[in-house]
Each structure stands twice: as structure tokens, then as C-alpha cells.
Amino acid sequence: MSDQVLLRADGAGKQFVQAGRPRWACRGVSFDLHGGEVLAVVGESGSGKSTLLKLLAARLACDEGAVSYDVRTGEAGGGGGLVDLARLSEARLRWLARTDWGFVEQQAREGLRMNVSGGANIGERLMALGARHYGRLRGEALHWMERVELDAGRIDDLPGTYSGGMQQRLQIARNLVTRPRLVFMDEPTTGLDVSVQARLLDLLRELVDELRLAAVIVTHDLAVARLLAHRLLVMKDGQVVEQGLTDRVLDDPQHPYTQLLVSSILT
Numbered sequence: 001m002s003d004q005v006l007l008r009a010d011g012a013g014k015q016f017v018q019a020g021r022p023r024w025a026c027r028g029v030s031f032d033l034h035g036g037e038v039l040a041v042v043g044e045s046g047s048g049k050s051t052l053l054k055l056l057a058a059r060l061a062c063d064e065g066a067v068s069y070d071v072r073t074g075e076a077g078g079g080g081g082l083v084d085l086a087r088l089s090e091a092r093l094r095w096l097a098r099t100d101w102g103f104v105e106q107q108a109r110e111g112l113r114m115n116v117s118g119g120a121n122i123g124e125r126l127m128a129l130g131a132r133h134y135g136r137l138r139g140e141a142l143h144w145m146e147r148v149e150l151d152a153g154r155i156d157d158l159p160g161t162y163s164g165g166m167q168q169r170l171q172i173a174r175n176l177v178t179r180p181r182l183v184f185m186d187e188p189t190t191g192l193d194v195s196v197q198a199r200l201l202d203l204l205r206e207l208v209d210e211l212r213l214a215a216v217i218v219t220h221d222l223a224v225a226r227l228l229a230h231r232l233l234v235m236k237d238g239q240v241v242e243q244g245l246t247d248r249v250l251d252d253p254q255h256p257y258t259q260l261l262v263s264s265i266l267t
């Protein structure tokens with residue numbers, strides 16, 4: 001983990017109108033994420049985890065507070081240092097999302113292009129950055145298929161012919177091909193068979209370590225958080241009720257809600 005702050009949430013909040021009245025989906029969220037650090041966001045359904053992830057990845061704009069990112073010097077036209085995402089143009093945000101960030105959706109289909117081959121899915125981000133050389137694109141696609149343990153012989157097959165676990169691996173490869181520094185993941189293993197989940201988690205842990213990736217992972221599964229995350233952020237009713245090192249929070253939860261969450265998986 002590095003000393004440098006990569007992503008900062010400073011009182012971030014978002015509200016939606018529900019039944020004709022504004023309601024905060026998440027509010028007052030503050031934390032720093034350092035380079036190479038993995039943060040898991042946990043909490044019950046409806047606690048605001050996905051909304052927070054969308055604020056962090058600039059898929060939604062904050063209604064209160066701010067999210068800042070350490071834009072690399074010379075990249076996206078930035079001059080380096082933490083920049084409020086609200087101050088970046090759409091084009092610069094798109095650039096960040098295609099290069100320095102990844103976003104792994106819970107439903108792999110939402111993060112893949114289902115009408116082009118597995119190899120083309122991996123090459124797409126490189127093409128968006130101007131790569132045109134067929135041999136290089138195919139070489140990169142093969143490399144990443146192997147890296148995520150996909151059968152390279154399936155490179156020309158459509159993702160719809162892959163199993164759920166394979167689609168999730170393909171989505172991960174598609175995101176990592178540009179060597180992002182930060183990956184957002186929304187319940188990346190939910191909905192897969194338990195054995196497939198376990199192998200995917202191992203793979204994610206290896207990739208995160210090897211590539212020194214920073215990640216924000218939304219999960220309702222404390223075992224996923226325990227395995228992958230350095231730090232935990234516990235949400236309830238849109239607010240962060242506890243945050244800290246994963247082992248500390250899970251072994252010695254301070255807030256009654258965290259105590260309930262932890263005890264519910266022990267019983």
C-alpha cells in the first residue's frame with residue numbers, strides 16, 4: 001500500500017425522490033483510499049452501498065460533499081493531485097473510466113458487450129486508446145485470457161456461450177487490460193456457485209496483490225470482505241456507522257449494528 005491518497009470521499013451524499021419526497025440514499029461518507037488499498041463496503045440491502053459506489057466512480061454526482069481522485073500527471077489533461085470529480089468534464093471522466101479505473105458489475109452481462117467475441121471484449125479498451133495493430137490486440141487478449149484462467153481456445157466465442165464464472169473472469173480481464181490503478185466492484189461473486197465463487201475470490205486476491213490494485217468492493221458477504229479487504233466501511237440507512245481495519249472491525253466490532261452483522265454470520 002502506498003502513502004499517496006488515490007481517492008477521497010469528503011462528506012459525500014446522494015438523495016433520490018421517493019414517494020414524492022427527497023430521501024438520502026447515502027450521506028456524510030468520508031474516507032481516504034490509498035494506492036494499492038482494498039476497501040470493502042458492507043451493510044444490509046438498501047443501506048446505500050451501490051449508490052456510494054456510483055458516487056465514487058462518478059456514475060452519479062454528489063448532492064452534498066465531494067469525491068476527489070488523484071488524476072495522473074498528463075492524463076485526462078490533468079496536472080496531478082486530488083481533483084474534485086465534479087470539476088472534471090464528461091470527456092475527462094470517460095477517459096478515467098476507460099483507462100485508470102475499472103468497474104466490475106455484479107451481472108457480468110452488464111459489463112460485457114455480448115455481441116462481440118471474448119477477445120474483442122478484452123481489446124475494446126485498448127482500441128478506445130488508439131491501439132489498432134491486430135496482432136498486438138490479439139496478443140493482449142490471449143495474455144489476459146490466460147491471466148484470468150480462461151481457455152484461450154474460446155477467444156473467438158461470444159460471451160453468451162461462456163458460463164457465469166467465465167463471464168465474470170472475462171469482465172475482469174476486460175477491465176484490467178489498461179492496467180487501471182483503481183477498480184470498483186459491485187458484488188463481484190454474488191450469484192455464482194460456491195466453488196466458482198471461491199476460485200474467483202482467489203483470483204481476485206492474486207490480481208489485486210500482483211498488480212497493486214486499489215479497489216472498492218461492495219459486498220453483503222463478510223467472508224469476501226475478510227479475504228480481500230484491508231479496510232471495511234459498514235453502512236446502515238445510508239450512513240457509515242463504523243470503519244477500520246478489516247480484522248479489527250470483524251474481530252472487535254464496536255457499533256451495535258456491526259456486532260449484529262458479525263454475529264449473524266457466526267450463528
Ligand SMILES: Nc1ncnc2c1ncn2[C@@H]1O[C@H](COP(=O)(O)OP(=O)(O)OP(=O)(O)O)[C@@H](O)[C@H]1O
Binds near residue numbers: 018049
Ligand atoms: N435511482 C434511484 N431512484 C430512487 N431511489 C433509489 C435509486 N437508487 C437507489 N435508490 C434508493 O436508495 C437507497 C439505497 O439503495 P442502494 O441500492 O444504494 O442500496 P444497497 O445497499 O446497494 O442495496 P442492495 O444491497 O440491495 O443493492 C434505497 O432506499 C433505494 O431504494
